[in-house]
Amino acid sequence: MDHPFSTDTSLTSEHFRAQMSDEDKSFADEIEQLLSDHRSQSKTVLKEAHLSELYDRFNTTEMSDESGTLSNYASILKHDILPHVVNVGSEYCVGHMTSALPRFQAEISRLVSLLNQNVVKIETSRVLTLIERQSIGMLHRLAFSQSDDFYAQHLFEPSSVLGVVTSGGTLSNITALWMARKRLGPDELDGNEVIVASELAHYSFRKAASLLGLKRDPIKVPAHSNGAINLVALEETLTELREAGDRVLAVVGIAGTTETGAVDDLKAMAAIAKRHNTHFHVDGAWGGALLLSNTHRNLLDGLELADTFSICGHKQLYLPQGISILLCRDPSLGAGIRTQAKYQARPKSLDLGMHSAEGSRPAMSLHLHAAFHVLGRRGYEELIDTSIEKARIFAELINAHPAFELLAKPKTNLIVYRYLPEQYRTNTPAGLSEHIDRVNTWLQERQFLEGNSLISRTTLSSSEPYGRGSVVALRAVLANPRTTAKTLQSVLEEQVMLGDMAP
């Protein structure tokens, strides 16, 4: 018969061949060179360019009809894109929860991409489905320490859900609350259910409340000056809600707040949640990784009592963006969100789309599998212990420096502080605190644009436990393995210099 189409004649098909063409090879080499050059830069922003200047380069919405060469695209990457990303791998990038990655993970990304497995169903993922379940099982054991029999029974049992891999921490938290909601009978779903969490809870819980159709934002419970939830206030809040006839969907504990890295008293919260007969979720998106450190895991005591627990791979597990894990203590909890179809997610299949808010998704758990093999638990322990030690040292540097004020004693590896030279430390005249806030805002933005180092910024509001009213704070995240004490010294020195220039 005729072959009216062939893989070898068309314009596009050359990109789909099994073997790399010479053009593909050159492109791969160019990308490697670009990455290598980029990673050896210490600048955090390579070219100072206000966003508005960049708009002009990316404002076309007409798609080109024509195809282009890979060489031309490499040139676009080199000239228009790479100089204008944030160099999160720089040792001076200590502002966000995004840092340098282990080099080998880029090769795993290449593999995940080109193998293009879709873990929504076993027929397009096979062994990667098993690897996902195994990786979840390892984290489950780390968190919940169940018996060998338990794991033998549930690891590959289709109806058991030890956890769910999601694209990120927000989706993990949303999935946890979705499961929690399904524990309530359908008659109790009228949108009047509430989530209860510390005032320092991540904004993903507000997203969750909105998405789940709850009529109210999460109820905020005050925190202590160390950043941990006030347990007495929690108990009172739950009692008041019950007396008012409101149904509590879940109590949320935080293992590593976004602003200061503080950890709630999870053991006490678990007991309170149990007494009030409500779901207990722990948001360990950031701090859950402390489980891997024998030195620091005691900070998470009580986590093993949580019903659900989120931990992000792309934060302190040093995986690329795009992987978070929600763990479920009870493997039957996931049944509440089970969704099946005739073409996939069929009953008794291992299709992962059956127990997930997502459908098609990449085999990101291979990154976790690789990291467990290459770094091992002790590798992670070393990374975490070092980060916490760096935070302690940075706090000391700040405390020792007359131009800075430490705003909270660090419990883990986040630091909030502000620029406050001595002339501002006397009794605050009217308008001075606003001035200090403006200077700190300006300082953070200026430092970002200079591109030598990157610290982030937040506002510790008056309802928060720092006892200073509303305060603009500089925020450092000490998780970048390339950062040294000397780096941190330089960051402060630059801030002093910029602070002197502040308008």
Added chain:
Amino acid sequence: MDHPFSTDTSLTSEHFRAQMSDEDKSFADEIEQLLSDHRSQSKTVLKEAHLSELYDRFNTTEMSDESGTLSNYASILKHDILPHVVNVGSEYCVGHMTSALPRFQAEISRLVSLLNQNVVKIETSRVLTLIERQSIGMLHRLAFSQSDDFYAQHLFEPSSVLGVVTSGGTLSNITALWMARKRLGPDELDGNEVIVASELAHYSFRKAASLLGLKRDPIKVPAHSNGAINLVALEETLTELREAGDRVLAVVGIAGTTETGAVDDLKAMAAIAKRHNTHFHVDGAWGGALLLSNTHRNLLDGLELADTFSICGHKQLYLPQGISILLCRDPSLGAGIRTQAKYQARPKSLDLGMHSAEGSRPAMSLHLHAAFHVLGRRGYEELIDTSIEKARIFAELINAHPAFELLAKPKTNLIVYRYLPEQYRTNTPAGLSEHIDRVNTWLQERQFLEGNSLISRTTLSSSEPYGRGSVVALRAVLANPRTTAKTLQSVLEEQVMLGDMAP
């Protein structure tokens, strides 16, 4: 001062260095070799192994304390993993919406991974935020053809949402319905709202209903024998719901059903939705890419009237798993789901986390940007036109073959058919139709395990429009650029051979 930690002494830090170590280089070379070997295989499953045999290799839930070498991990990839994935790039893999990818996208994945930009906020993504907004803008223009002034006004306006990049089609659909729900006043949110869609709608809409806390699954409207929604039945359903006092959250049109690739009459549906004053969402996860073909885009007439529209990058845009785009005709619609915080997603920022169910996420839109530059619109047109031509030819092959029955005339590039040798074609005695279903089920599973080719399977239920009662169907997805007419001939020949062996 002291340097109590350094990047160059510890066990783990070597993985974080700017330059590749010799070990990293060897690993990269090994991965390239593995990928190259893998892609040159035509087998769809390289080693026949029942999943149960694989369980034993991945059943440990004890994490190793020790670190391992990259060379050892490459060996695990080679021996335990790659032989047991599904070779979705094989020309014989025509069963699912996952296929070969353009080779250069693997290099983009490497770049996205190692640059590790987090598009949740501009401070960890900068130019990638602009690229995401630009890519969305291009797709928006393709779908909704607004004026130059419109795009000049909205493309980089923080409060305007032309669309949202999500991790997948399910999340795009969920986000659309979340926005639709927010169009209703808070008083109307009590869980009694309903989604209305064809009986052939994807199961993500049941997930959406569950997640949003709706008390009912989507209301199913019958479809015609061509797979398109029955418009009279839609009108009746909406009228009945209104008369019963039910609030319709959204009417969903389908551009490419999961089972047969059929497209609803979007123009007529838009008019009906407008008349009933309800949100009109189009699920173009699969078929939305037809927009890029001047030959076939007329199938999507009326799409420009949709309020929201989902299209998956990792389907017919040939991007790696993990990117779907929800487009919003009206840029103010996204305001309903806006969520802000003090440390990011601040008002007036371009932080993408503000208008998304996700938070931290990778810069996947760089894949889209690269594809638009390298393939161009015409490259996509060629891919799509060829796929539809392949489907036409496959349907002809099936129709011409005495052992097969075509179950629906293809509108795009999905084919449903079944093995039905002549001896079964006479009037069906009792029990024979169950036997035919069993044979087709066995055939599909057997063919998967043999690993020479991969076709998927679904059940066309009795409520569906094929007029045959419930039927087990073989399902082919013609989207793999490496597939030729000869490939398709072989797939059928193997099915005939296996059919003869059926128990």
